[in-house]
Amino acid sequence: MKKAILLLGAAVFALSTLAGPAAAQSPIVIKFSHVVANDTPKGKGSLKFKELAEKYTNGKVKVEVYPNSSLFKDKEEIEALQLGSVQMLAPSTAKFAPLGVKEFEALDLPWLFKDEAQYTKIMKGEVGQWLFKKLEAKGVTGLAYWDNGFHMVSANRPLINPSDFQGLKIRISGSKIADQYFRNVGAIPQIMAFSEVYQALQTGVVDGCENTPSNYLTQKFHEVQKHITVANHAHLQYAVIVNTKFWNGLPPDIRKQLDKAMEDATDYTNSIAVKENEDAMAELKKSGKTTFHVLNDAQKKAWREAMAPTYKWAQGRVGKEVLDMLAKNLDIKMN
Numbered sequence: 001m002k003k004a005i006l007l008l009g010a011a012v013f014a015l016s017t018l019a020g021p022a023a024a025q026s027p028i029v030i031k032f033s034h035v036v037a038n039d040t041p042k043g044k045g046s047l048k049f050k051e052l053a054e055k056y057t058n059g060k061v062k063v064e065v066y067p068n069s070s071l072f073k074d075k076e077e078i079e080a081l082q083l084g085s086v087q088m089l090a091p092s093t094a095k096f097a098p099l100g101v102k103e104f105e106a107l108d109l110p111w112l113f114k115d116e117a118q119y120t121k122i123m124k125g126e127v128g129q130w131l132f133k134k135l136e137a138k139g140v141t142g143l144a145y146w147d148n149g150f151h152m153v154s155a156n157r158p159l160i161n162p163s164d165f166q167g168l169k170i171r172i173s174g175s176k177i178a179d180q181y182f183r184n185v186g187a188i189p190q191i192m193a194f195s196e197v198y199q200a201l202q203t204g205v206v207d208g209c210e211n212t213p214s215n216y217l218t219q220k221f222h223e224v225q226k227h228i229t230v231a232n233h234a235h236l237q238y239a240v241i242v243n244t245k246f247w248n249g250l251p252p253d254i255r256k257q258l259d260k261a262m263e264d265a266t267d268y269t270n271s272i273a274v275k276e277n278e279d280a281m282a283e284l285k286k287s288g289k290t291t292f293h294v295l296n297d298a299q300k301k302a303w304r305e306a307m308a309p310t311y312k313w314a315q316g317r318v319g320k321e322v323l324d325m326l327a328k329n330l331d332i333k334m335n
């Protein structure tokens with residue numbers, strides 16, 4: 001009997017010592033939701049952040065990454081962040097209007113960035129910072145910009161001249177600027193969640209779409225689009241955002257380690273984005289499932305001219321301040 005009591009006591013002690021430190025160490029969980037595949041710049045970036053955040057905080061933080069809209073779709077994930085049911089997202093900046101910050105859509109202007117280097121410079125400079133400031137009033141904190149790349153555009157017929165868009169229903173991700181430039185060429189744009197695009201293309205709910213090579217490949221859009229034009233007419237990038245209340249409520253030492261993890265994951269993501277898209281492009285070509293078209297200078301000029309009215313229209317949508325700032329930093333005229 002005595003022995004049994006002793007054994008019981010030992011068991012209780014063992015349990016409590018186990019439970020004690022384990023309870024004290026129960027990790028802070030960051031749910032990171034996004035809509036693309038793991039095998040993309042953003043997918044890899046979020047996994048890199050998970051790896052580094054868990055390492056730098058010595059396991060005090062656990063990051064759960066939910067890719068491919070497995071937790072929330074586009075619109076729902078923004079609501080979920082504000083409600084606190086997820087803590088971190090990296091939506092395309094084209095999807096920020098529902099948050100009440102339409103100014104991000106200025107980045108969707110057609111033919112705005114000449115190349116990746118120019119895009120990077122702009123986001124690291126005052127435009128990137130100014131846009132993040134706009135988020136503050138919404139209970140959301142911007143941590144970093146993650147690159148993807150330039151958009152291609154596709155349909156089941158070749159898109160070579162602006163008139164080729166006439167009457168085509170084109171899926172867009174959310175930006176009214178994209179809505180406008182597709183209207184400029186006679187298309188009928190339609191906002192749709194990313195997770196629904198493949199089926200919509202397959203069943204003819206929409207005729208075409210725009211996206212980067214890595215998204216075409218991982219979502220198999222090329223299998224349901226006969227023609228892809230490498231237009232580079234607009235740029236796709238993300239803002240990594242967190243719920244401010246959650247972020248500011250973290251112990252300062254943990255937040256510092258997470259800031260460092262985000263900084264390093266951002267460097268990583270932005271360093272692989274171009275190559276990821278080049279590799280995806282090679283795969284797409286190898287698949288032989290679609291025909292690629294590259295615009296010559298005259299065709300490019302015709303697209304630019306056809307889409308130019310979007311610049312003037314944008315003033316009423318995103319306001320003059322951000323447009324002037326972009327014009328100054330890019331050294332261009334905005335009408």
Ligand code: LMR
Nearest residue numbers: 035036092173194211215
């Ligand atoms: C889209 O909806 O087309 C993109 O924003 C998806 C993504 O996150 O790259």
